[in-house]
Amino acid sequence: MPVTVVEQCRSVLFAVEPHADEALYSVLARVCAANCYDHITWLTDRIGMPIDQRKNHTWTADRAAALAKLLGVPYEAIANRAYVKEGARYRFLSHEVSRLQFEWNCPKFCPKCLSEKGYHSAVFDLSAVQICPEHAVRLVTQCQSCLKNLAYGGDAINLCYQCCADIREFKCEAVPVSELSGTAA
Numbered sequence: 001m002p003v004t005v006v007e008q009c010r011s012v013l014f015a016v017e018p019h020a021d022e023a024l025y026s027v028l029a030r031v032c033a034a035n036c037y038d039h040i041t042w043l044t045d046r047i048g049m050p051i052d053q054r055k056n057h058t059w060t061a062d063r064a065a066a067l068a069k070l071l072g073v074p075y076e077a078i079a080n081r082a083y084v085k086e087g088a089r090y091r092f093l094s095h096e097v098s099r100l101q102f103e104w105n106c107p108k109f110c111p112k113c114l115s116e117k118g119y120h121s122a123v124f125d126l127s128a129v130q131i132c133p134e135h136a137v138r139l140v141t142q143c144q145s146c147l148k149n150l151a152y153g154g155d156a157i158n159l160c161y162q163c164c165a166d167i168r169e170f171k172c173e174a175v176p177v178s179e180l181s182g183t184a185a
Contacts, residue, residue: 011072012043018073019119021093024081025107026120029157031071046070059084081122093122103127106149108139114158115168136180137172144170 014034018027028040037043041051047066053059059082068078080093089096108124110132123129130139142149145165152161158168 012070015072018077018081019117021121021123022081023120023122023125024078024083025152026157027071027078027081030119033156043067043070083125092126097126101126101128106141107152108141109150109167110135110137110139111168111170111172112137118158120157131175131180135172136175138175140167140170140172143167 012031012035014031016027016030016034025040028043031037031043032040044067047063047070049063053063061079061084064079064082064084065075067082068075071078076094080091083090083092083102085099086096088098090099090102092101102125104125107120108130109120110124112135113119113121113132123133124139131137132139140150143160143162143165146160146163148160148162150160150167158166160167
C-alpha cells in the first residue's frame with residue numbers, strides 16, 4: 001500500500017497559530033521565521049507540492065491536509081487560506097467565492113497593518129479591495145525602493161522579495177473620505 005503525502009509529514013517543531021484573517025503565505029513565512037527555515041519552499045517541498053502549483057495557487061484538499069498536519073494546525077485553518085477549490089467555487093476564510101475575485105499575480109500590502117499586526121491579511125487578496133479598511137490608505141503593490149511589483153516568495157512577509165526593502169517603512173497614501181465608501185472595517 002503506497003504511503004500518502006499526509007502520512008509522510010511530521011509537524012514542525014514550533015507551531016504558529018494563524019490569525020483569523022491571515023493569508024496563507026503570511027502563515028508560512030511566520031512558521032519559517034519561528035523554526036529558522038530558509039524559505040517557505042522548505043515547507044511546500046515537504047508535502048510534495050510542485051512549484052507550478054505553488055505559483056498558480058492551485059491547492060488541493062490533499063495538499064491542504066498535508067500542510068495542516070505539517071504545521072500542526074486544523075485542516076480548516078489551512079483550507080480556508082489556501083483557497084481550495086470546491087466545485088466551481090474556492091474557499092476563502094470560510095466563505096465560497098469565484099476565482100475571478102482573487103488577485104494573486106500582484107499582491108497588495110498595507111504597510112501599517114504589517115507594522116502593527118506582523119502579518120498579511122487575506123482580505124487584500126481580493127481584487128475588489130484596493131484600500132485598507134482599517135487605516136484608510138491605498139494598498140501598496142510596488143516596492144518603493146526598487147520599483148518592482150511586490151511578490152510572494154521571500155521568507156519574510158514584510159520584505160520586498162527583490163531588494164529586501166522593509167514594506168512596513170513604505171509611505172502610505174491616505175485616501176480621501178469621498179473614496180472610502182464601502183471600505184469601513
